[in-house]
Amino acid sequence: MLMCRDLARIASDYIDGELGPMDTVSVKLHLLMCGHCRTFIGSLRTSLELMRGHSSHQLDEDFARRIDEQISQALIARDDEQD
Amino acid sequence: MEAANYQTDEEQLIEGLKAANEADFQMAVRLYTPGMMAVARFYLDHGAAEDMVQDCWLAVVNAIHSFEGRSGLKTWLHRIVANRAKNYLRKHQREVSTDFSESLDPDLARRFAPNGRWATPPSLRSNESAEALMENGALSDCLDKHLSHLPEAQRSALMLYEAHQHKSDDVCNILDVSASNLRVLLHRARQKIFLMVETFQETGEC
Structure with a gap:
């Protein structure tokens, strides 16, 4: 029988649909009976959505400008070579 | 953003990069550098990862003409970083060591x-x-x-x-x-x- 700790180990696989059919049924049955694990799965999902909405805009603008500058010089050098 | 719009935007961006449009390069740098850094940081420390990503962008300036669109631009860029980082580690005879033994924190x-x-x-x-x-x-x-x-x-x-x-x-x-x-x-x-x-x-x- 699946215990709460077992479910916590495979919770991501369940959320991503990576579990086999038997394990998926076991998790679903456990979730029917266990409010704590329902909270855990729900909260883990919320945490994932938080990640998806959050991290795409993390870039140090100084670093980006240094790259811009290098690209600009490389484009000039490439044009010079082609002339 | 809808998937179809995103695809069209990406196609336009690739055309801009191939045409050596600096503004398009600036946009691409801001769109894709965070992901490229995530790849580089898997293999390298922060300083080496920044150097690697800068080098990759310079390589892209010359390699973008050979981009055929078999994968998305993001995947192509991430693979360039990964391949270079793996070569770097091989040259310096280093390996990434990670513990995969326990899935529970x-x-x-x-x-x-x-x-x-x-x-x-x-x-x-x-x-x-x-x-x-x-x-x-x-x-x-x-x-x-x-x-x-x-x-x-x-x-x-x-x-x-x-x-x-x-x-x-x-x-x-x-x-x-x-x-x-x-x-x-x-x-x-x-x-x-x-x-x-x-x-x-x-x-x-x-």
Whole structure:
């Protein structure tokens, strides 16, 4: 029988649909009976959505400008070579 | 953004890059550098990763003409970084070592009784949406802090899979890990974020 700790180990696989059919049924049955694990799965999902909405805009603008500058010089050098 | 629009935008961006349009390069740098850094940081320390990503952009200036669109631009760029980082490690005879042995985070594992049931159950309010949570600027800062403290391998896997929406196969190729090891990395990282959000909601502290 699946215990709460077992479910916590495979919770991501369940959320991503990576579990086999038997394990998926076991998790679903456990979730029917266990409010704590329902909270855990729900909260883990919320945490994932938080990640998806959050991290795409993390870039140090100084670093980006240094790259811009290098690209600009490389484009000039490439044009010079082609002339 | 709708998928079709995104594709059209990407096609236009690629045309701009091939035409050596600096503004398009600047846009691409801002769109794709965070993901490229996530790949590089899997293999290298921060300074070496920044150098590697800069070098990759210079390589892209000359290689963009050979981009045929068999994969998306993002995947192509991430593979360039991964291949260069792997070559760098090979030359310096170094390896990435990561522990894949246990999928349960120790801080979460402590919360179960010997019989396998919750001893300290989760206290998050799961009915609070991610959108509502994101409106809290302090939580966003806290998320930044905890993401920066994740082990590199976990953070790279999480960034590529969640934030940059790569498929599992792509992440495995880029990071050179097996599918089962990727599952461990993702799950360990997600548990850390879950624990962080839970603590923040309970105490208001990061």
